[in-house]
Amino acid sequence: MTLHAHVVGWGKYVPRRVLTNDDLSRMVETSDEWIRTRTGIRERRLADEGETTATMAVEAARQALEVARISPAQLDLIIVATVTPDHLFPATACLVQDALGATHAAAFDLSAGCSGFIYALSVAAHLLEAGAFQTALVIGAETLSRITDWSDRATCVLFGDGAGAVVLQAGENEGGVLATVLGADGSGGDLLMLPAGGSRWPASHRTVAEGLHYLRMQGREVFRFAVRKMPATTRKVLERAGLTLDDVGLLIPHQANQRIIDAAARALGIPEDAVYVNLDRYGNTSAASIPIALCEAAEEGRIQPGDLVVCVGFGAGLTWGAAAIRWTRPQPLPLPRYQRLLRRLYYPLAAFRSWLRRLGRRLAALWSRIAGEENGKNSPS
Numbered sequence: 001m002t003l004h005a006h007v008v009g010w011g012k013y014v015p016r017r018v019l020t021n022d023d024l025s026r027m028v029e030t031s032d033e034w035i036r037t038r039t040g041i042r043e044r045r046l047a048d049e050g051e052t053t054a055t056m057a058v059e060a061a062r063q064a065l066e067v068a069r070i071s072p073a074q075l076d077l078i079i080v081a082t083v084t085p086d087h088l089f090p091a092t093a094c095l096v097q098d099a100l101g102a103t104h105a106a107a108f109d110l111s112a113g114c115s116g117f118i119y120a121l122s123v124a125a126h127l128l129e130a131g132a133f134q135t136a137l138v139i140g141a142e143t144l145s146r147i148t149d150w151s152d153r154a155t156c157v158l159f160g161d162g163a164g165a166v167v168l169q170a171g172e173n174e175g176g177v178l179a180t181v182l183g184a185d186g187s188g189g190d191l192l193m194l195p196a197g198g199s200r201w202p203a204s205h206r207t208v209a210e211g212l213h214y215l216r217m218q219g220r221e222v223f224r225f226a227v228r229k230m231p232a233t234t235r236k237v238l239e240r241a242g243l244t245l246d247d248v249g250l251l252i253p254h255q256a257n258q259r260i261i262d263a264a265a266r267a268l269g270i271p272e273d274a275v276y277v278n279l280d281r282y283g284n285t286s287a288a289s290i291p292i293a294l295c296e297a298a299e300e301g302r303i304q305p306g307d308l309v310v311c312v313g314f315g316a317g318l319t320w321g322a323a324a325i326r327w328t329r330p331q332p333l334p335l336p337r338y339q340r341l342l343r344r345l346y347y348p349l350a351a352f353r354s355w356l357r358r359l360g361r362r363l364a365a366l367w368s369r370i371a372g373e374e375n376g377k378n379s380p381s
Helices: 021-025 032-039 053-068 092-100 113-129 186-191 205-209 219-241 258-268 286-299 337-378
Strands: 004-013 017-020 043-046 077-081 106-110 135-143 161-171 176-184 250-253 308-315 319-326
Touching (some): 004 053, 004 286, 032 258, 053 161, 092 106, 092 135, 092 337, 106 113, 113 286, 113 319, 161 176, 161 286, 186 219, 219 258, 250 258, 286 308
Antiparallel strands (some): 017 043, 135 161, 308 319
């Protein structure tokens, strides 16, 4: 029996707060025209106070689960691709697992820069194809505004926040994730990095004063790398799937820069209407950019059952990756009202269950201390 990993659900979340190019022109020396002509970005979304990578990931996940008509209790695996986790540990995926009430799911984070979602999709798809799991939730989520230097014109105009998610399910029917390609070149690690906050340069007065907790990027070198890798990786994943560029229904590239996207499309000979772009509205959301675009394309009817979708990205590491997906899931009809109500009730119950488990641990610890004290009093001197 051959199993295939099918995309059966999709969802996204972008914060309500919008930062336009005109807004940025009042913060740094720039202009709407300068940003648009060099990047293609008009505006981006920024997380509000209280919003984090985990909270945005949960919102995207809820949408994806609703589209898939799957309960969180049916999930076997959750992978969150991010370079901006809520904490170094615990994993953001574990926070998502708890918030969803996905009591049977294993959970971990994956860090591969802007290629992270493709990496996570590949890992999950292979685990499903091997029969290790039946259903997986793959999320790309970022809060890049928290590691952006808003006084640096070269980088602050580029990035935004958001989350996108897909549900994968194993099935015997043909289609789904047909092939993936992953790659890395660590010699380029210094081209795009967050210098401090890890074991090499832990947080200190010096690292804060020198701005080492903000991302650093050598833009020209990253641009040249991306323009070369995007077409090559697209061709490679199609070759691995036994397909050609003529078979591609929609190309969903990492939304980093319009000039990179245009150069890749020209190199591949793919027409403009076969390339999905939402960069102008969200900016570069790193690991979230491809799943957000994939979700929007599905919602807009740009992807139909039988279509071949190719997702391709590049990012810090340096990393790159692509996935060829044969779409098998039609756009679902809206849920009946009572089912929507039941789903809304599930998440408060999951929060209550989490609270009960925390309370149980505290009570167990208290009882252990009391019992220890009593044993100490009763022991012979």
